[in-house]
Amino acid sequence: YIELEEDGTISIEQAEKTITEKTKIVALAHVSNVLGTITPIKEIAALAHKVGAVILVDGAQAVPHMEVNVVDLDADFYAFSGHKMMAPTGIGVLYGKRELLDKMEPTEFGGEMIDFVELYDSTWKELPWKFEAGTPIIGGAIALGAAIDYLAAIGIDTIHAYEQELVSYAIEQMSKLEGITIYGPTDASKRCGLVTFNIEGAHPHD
Numbered sequence: 001y002i003e004l005e006e007d008g009t010i011s012i013e014q015a016e017k018t019i020t021e022k023t024k025i026v027a028l029a030h031v032s033n034v035l036g037t038i039t040p041i042k043e044i045a046a047l048a049h050k051v052g053a054v055i056l057v058d059g060a061q062a063v064p065h066m067e068v069n070v071v072d073l074d075a076d077f078y079a080f081s082g083h084k085m086m087a088p089t090g091i092g093v094l095y096g097k098r099e100l101l102d103k104m105e106p107t108e109f110g111g112e113m114i115d116f117v118e119l120y121d122s123t124w125k126e127l128p129w130k131f132e133a134g135t136p137i138i139g140g141a142i143a144l145g146a147a148i149d150y151l152a153a154i155g156i157d158t159i160h161a162y163e164q165e166l167v168s169y170a171i172e173q174m175s176k177l178e179g180i181t182i183y184g185p186t187d188a189s190k191r192c193g194l195v196t197f198n199i200e201g202a203h204p205h206d
């Protein structure tokens with residue numbers, strides 16, 4: 001585990017302490033679903049690669065809220081869910097670097113991913129079909145495409161800027177209320193559209 005800083009962020013210093021020559025995979029969220037904090041993926045990817053580890057990023061809370069460039073981040077794998085970005089449930093995206101995916105064996109088997117099949121042996125089709133066993137979720141893919149077009153038409157930078165404005169305003173107003181503790185950084189630029197808080201004496205399930 002990478003220890004969090006006092007304000008709930010993941011720092012490069014803490015990551016550097018945790019990632020060692022023994023590390024094989026670094027797995028972390030781009031944006032925390034607990035605090036909305038943004039992780040410095042590019043810098044941590046560089047640390048992972050320095051020791052020969054791969055980095056896998058969960059971008060479920062990042063992709064709908066901010067611009068993400070997997071090549072610039074140098075993420076080896078990057079995953080996100082369709083249903084957190086206005087697409088239906090049941091579809092998501094896993095990006096992976098070709099040289100790594102080429103080396104990996106499929107774990108799901110079925111139609112369309114086989115190249116040749118014999119009685120005891122099979123060979124797999126090339127990427128991406130090797131990982132797409134069975135009938136694909138065609139309706140979900142069309143809907144995810146429409147959701148991406150919709151968000152792109154508004155502009156992800158516009159969405160991000162608006163959310164930053166809302167978060168700043170929420171933090172400012174909530175800080176004036178008595179009995180409220182806000183968790184995570186108070187600087188809106190360090191978080192996405194989420195403010196985590198506690199109301200003194202109120203149980204979250206009440």
Ligand SMILES: Cc1ncc(COP(=O)(O)O)c(C=O)c1O
Binds near residue numbers: 029031033060081092
């Ligand atoms: C950061 C993060 N990763 C993964 C998930 C789970 O995604 P899914 O619902 O597609 O399984 C969530 C859901 O809240 C999330 O916030």
